[in-house]
Amino acid sequence: MPSAPHPRPRGPKPTRVDPDQILDAAQAVFAQDGLRAASLRAIARHAGCDPALIYYHFDSKEALFEALLGRRFPGVLREVKELSDDRDLRPASVRLWDVLLIYHRHLKDDPGIRSMIRGEIVRGAEGLTHLIEEQIRPITTCVRRIVEQGMARGELRPDLQPLLVTFFLVKMQLEILDVLPVVLPRLMDLPPDEAVRIGMKTWFDLFWRGVALDPSAPLPSPPDPVI
Amino acid sequence: MPSAPHPRPRGPKPTRVDPDQILDAAQAVFAQDGLRAASLRAIARHAGCDPALIYYHFDSKEALFEALLGRRFPGVLREVKELSDDRDLRPASVRLWDVLLIYHRHLKDDPGIRSMIRGEIVRGAEGLTHLIEEQIRPITTCVRRIVEQGMARGELRPDLQPLLVTFFLVKMQLEILDVLPVVLPRLMDLPPDEAVRIGMKTWFDLFWRGVALDPSAPLPSPPDPVI
DNA sequence: GATCCAATTCAACGGGTGTTGAATCATCAG
DNA sequence: CTGATGATTCAACACCCGTTGAATTGGATC
Structure with missing residues (x-):
């Protein structure tokens, strides 16, 4: 039947x-x-x-x-690596701000990868952990190099822990991309894009004052209008 | 059979x-x-x-x-609420540092709740979203009040966005609790507890320089030995 | 000892999951 | 037209999930 x-x-x-x-x-x-x-x-x-x-x-x-x-990280690495070239003599503020812009450009539309970076997967799928590390480590190493160059050139405080500073800078950028577009529009009335824009600007302003030897050094202009 | x-x-x-x-x-x-x-x-x-x-x-x-x-949040809220009383005239640096200590004390052993706060669940279980918001909102509101009091008393920069500053402060604290004890011991050789300790100290130092009107104001002493 | 109640377990339901082997289709070479 | 080959689907397997209703237990009360 x-x-x-x-x-x-x-x-x-x-x-x-x-x-x-x-x-x-x-x-x-x-x-x-x-x-x-x-x-x-x-x-x-x-x-x-x-x-x-x-x-x-x-x-x-x-x-x-x-x-x-494999289709997302190499692009980020390539750009950040280029940015960390020690022949790049632009102010540290400009270069570190560029780091945020690169992160923004490549990751803004990819919460899946972001949530992976932030550890959702790191805790779960054991096999992926080292693979993720392999992809992320070189990127943060480049950012760290920029910080160290800034310290060597007398633009950043000499008493910094470059590793931690790098962690703070990029980690907060990821949180800004993830959380602000969801939360801020509910609290103030802002479109999500504008929330990210303001978040990045405010964050870098605070961050720069924190790490700069002379915090009154001129800051880069706000993010691309593309944002 | x-x-x-x-x-x-x-x-x-x-x-x-x-x-x-x-x-x-x-x-x-x-x-x-x-x-x-x-x-x-x-x-x-x-x-x-x-x-x-x-x-x-x-x-x-x-x-x-x-x-x-229900077993975790009320304790945090009670302590943070008490701390945000506007009759508390201690320096903003001390009070904001206390915020980090409260978070540390209540959440250091509870990655489950932390991962919920960070949004893993916010995106997934719709029913829980507003419940979580209900629990978290009052806490961050208290922290925000401390920031606003600090601005009003001329201790913090007057051009700050209190909401964003609060977000930065507590969000990074959660990331410090989550990530540093796992990552730092592999990069430098530090015990996990020490990683969190150094992370908190470094973060608050950077944060305070970023938000203070006079960043040279004396900072609170390092975290309790209990950490 | 018999009775009752709260605490606990058993066994199953319906559904979703990653994965696989065999069957089918589309297309192109000869 | 025939055959071969790569692309695609079907149907199933074994497993885990959250949940539930009925059965069973331990202990207190009568």
């Missing part, structure tokens, strides 16, 4: 789906739900294909996420 | 488990896995009882978490 257990006609609408579309869908779903909660079925639905197809292009859910990392 | 479908002897070792033990177990498991990933079965295992017993004492997983909130 149940439906006949015979092989039925299969595969009705096989429109081509290339791996990039799957990555896009994965990014969208991971962004909303995080790695753990995001389901392959949801990603497949988003990409307009069958969950099994994901396994044709990627080895596992973890590998899919890994591929996502 | 399968085992007889008859009622079998049930309930072999009913040692008493009071609700507090369940809350303790829940706190431990939520701490490691977060609300979403933590399973009632794991909590029950941890508490040495059956998952169903949890439903005897609590209405649902959500209610269990709610009870956990």
Whole structure:
């Protein structure tokens, strides 16, 4: 009485789906739900294909996420590395502000990766931990180098812990991207973009006063209008 | 041939488990896995009882978490509220530092609640969002009041956004509690407790220089030895 | 000892998950 | 047209989840 257990006609609408579309869908779903909660079925639905197809292009859910990392971090690293070149003699304030802009540009649309950076995954998926570290460490090392150059050039206080200063600078930037656009519009009436803009400006102003040898040094102009 | 479908002897070792033990177990498991990933079965295992017993004492997983909130936040609020009394005429630096100490004292052993504050849950469980807001809002409001008093008394820069300053202060404290004890021991060789201690000291030093009208005002002494 | 009640466990339900093997389709070479 | 090959889907497996109702226990009361 149940439906006949015979092989039925299969595969009705096989429109081509290339791996990039799957990555896009994965990014969208991971962004909303995080790695753990995001389901392959949801990603497949988003990409307009069958969950099994994901396994044709990627080895596992973890590998899919890994591929996502690979398409985001190298760009950040490249720009920050270039910025940390010690032949760059611009004021430390300008260069550190540029760090925030780079973070903003690459990560503003990717809460999935941000939530991973902030440790949601670090605590959960053990296998990914070292992979994440591998991707993040070089980036923060470059930022740290900028701080150290600033100290050596007499622009920043000589009594700083470069590691901690770097941590403070970039960590708060991530929190600004994550929290302010959600919270600030409810408390003051601001559009989310403006919340991030004001947050970044205020944060850097406070940060710079904290680390500069001469806090009255002129600050960079506000973020790009693109923000 | 399968085992007889008859009622079998049930309930072999009913040692008493009071609700507090369940809350303790829940706190431990939520701490490691977060609300979403933590399973009632794991909590029950941890508490040495059956998952169903949890439903005897609590209405649902959500209610269990709610009870956990109720055991943590009121203490923080009480202390911060007391601290924000406008008859407290101690220097703003001392009072804001006390804010960090209160956060440290109440939250250092509770990564579960911290990860909730930081938004892991805010994005996920819709029902809990407003509940969390209800608990957190009054606390940050008190801190904000301290900032505003500091501005009014001419101790803090008059051009500050009290809301953002408050956000920066407490948000970074949470990140310090979460991240530094894990990361710093791997980079420099420090015991986790010392990492938090140095992190707090360095952060408040930077923060204070950033917000104070006269950053050379004497800073409070380092954290309690209890830390 | 019998009765009652609160505390606890058992077993199952329905649903969601990551993953896989076999079946189907689309397309292009010969 | 035939075959081969890569892309895609179907259907299922085994597992874990939150939750529930009925069964069982331990202990106090009568």
